[in-house]
Amino acid sequence: MNPKRDETSTDALAMEGNGTSTERTPATSVDADLAADTAASRIGDTTIRETPGVCGGYPCVGHTRVSVRNVVVVYRETGNDFERTADVFDMLTREQIQAALDYYAAHPARVDEDIERNARAWAEVTGQGWPD
Numbered sequence: 049m050n051p052k053r054d055e056t057s058t059d060a061l062a063m064e065g066n067g068t069s070t071e072r073t074p075a076t077s078v079d080a081d082l083a084a085d086t087a088a089s090r091i092g093d094t095t096i097r098e099t100p101g102v103c104g105g106y107p108c109v110g111h112t113r114v115s116v117r118n119v120v121v122v123y124r125e126t127g128n129d130f131e132r133t134a135d136v137f138d139m140l141t142r143e144q145i146q147a148a149l150d151y152y153a154a155h156p157a158r159v160d161e162d163i164e165r166n167a168r169a170w171a172e173v174t175g176q177g178w179p180d
Contacts, residue, residue, distance in 0.1 A: 112139070
């Protein structure tokens with residue numbers, strides 16, 4: 049679990065608006081063990097993945113929907129300040145943020161392509177022209 053999160057923030061995610069729990073109880077202890085192992089393996093996963101249908105198929109951090117593009121853009125906008133970037137992405141571990149930046153260092157063309165694609169889409173949605 050991300051050490052920056054407190055217990056109250058995770059408790060709130062498991063409740064409906066009326067206060068009833070939304071958590072599914074595992075059918076057996078084997079199911080419970082498997083669910084715990086799967087969840088634990090996903091928390092802090094530093095693998096960079098490209099999954100069709102997730103973030104346009106562009107690279108994301110671990111099993112999140114946080115794109116490498118977003119991490120790189122924030123890192124640049126904070127003046128290449130790792131600490132401020134980590135504050136923005138408090139749902140990621142420091143290792144995950146570093147993995148995203150390392151991925152960009154190794155594959156800048158792929159991430160730059162995603163940055164440009166998103167800039168073009170934003171310009172189209174907002175009615176602003178895109179310089180060609």
